[in-house]
Amino acid sequence: MRHSPLLLLAIASLWTIASDAEPLTAVACGPHYYPPLVWADGGSLRGSCVEVAKRAFASVGVRLQFDYLGPWRRCQDLLERGEAQVAVCASHNPQRDRYLQFGSVPVAMQQVVPFVHKSQLHRVQSSADIRGLRVGLTRGGSFGNELDMLLQTGRPDYAYDARANFAKLYFRRIDLVPLNRDTGQLIIDSLGYRDTLVPAPLVLLEYPVYFAVSRHSPALLARLPGAEAFLQRRDYPAEQARLQAQEAEAFLRPPLLSATGSPH
Structure with a gap:
């Protein structure tokens, strides 16, 4: 109430x-x-x-x-x-x-988007495109049951934190990292990956x-x-x-x- x-x-x-x-x-x-x-x-x-x-x-x-x-x-x-x-x-x-x-x-409020390697931007245009892709996730993290289940249709690859996931994405060891837009962009900027890693034009979730x-x-x-x-x-x-x-x-x-x- x-x-x-x-x-x-x-x-x-x-x-x-x-x-x-x-x-x-x-x-x-x-x-x-x-x-x-x-x-x-x-x-x-x-x-x-x-x-x-x-x-x-x-x-x-x-x-x-x-x-x-x-x-x-x-x-x-x-x-x-x-x-x-x-x-x-x-x-x-x-x-x-x-x-x-x-x-x-x-x-x-948070907005979750999939971050991808710029060369692979065409591969993630809709939520259905996630199926079968290598998805970088953080141990213990959750976006809620519905999005968690969607991400499990990919191939989850777990890391200690988002920084490790973005490093794997930079070297194309995974295909995408779903993360809060502001958080993801800050970490990418701090790692010097701004010209290589970008958000796909897709909002996966908005949540409080x-x-x-x-x-x-x-x-x-x-x-x-x-x-x-x-x-x-x-x-x-x-x-x-x-x-x-x-x-x-x-x-x-x-x-x-x-x-x-x-x-x-």
Whole structure:
């Protein structure tokens, strides 16, 4: 059931008052390589989803810790066991419903397209063309049941992250990489593949990503509607777009070098 913006704001206000007496700290995690939304940067996660989650949960008295805990598959295992409590920028599917309570207000909308080698652009003009092609996927990732099933009609080739998949695509070891348009383009730009790897003229899916809370965490589950009130504010779309642009710029920025010449 969706709540009205006024009700959500009222809940958030009540939780802010309560949080003065009962502050909470929670372990949060998310996809480990989906810039500009969320990615591992050294020993912690960063990205627009991370920043939004920090602000939203802080508004209801919860401090989120974003230490890097491992790839997305491990994050999901930790959430299922209750060893992590909050997932950021998570897409919904029935399997995750078993151990996560998803919010009802999207943090962001995503558009999935197939990225291909420019020389092979003619091969992917419709979703039916995916059948039999070598599809680069990330372990633990999901685009929802319908698209997941479509991608299985190809020949799945799994990698640790999208960066590895794009390297395989560049050398034509696979035929396509389905990924969020903004994320895919950022990674391609960072690898220097812009002139070789391109999105096909086909949208496979448009879908929302949400906050989600482990069902092992009743205190956080009670505060989820209040945290979502942050997403209902009139100025949130502009704030989210600004954060996403800032994080995209940060992702492409070369790492600083220490006095020894090593990145830090």
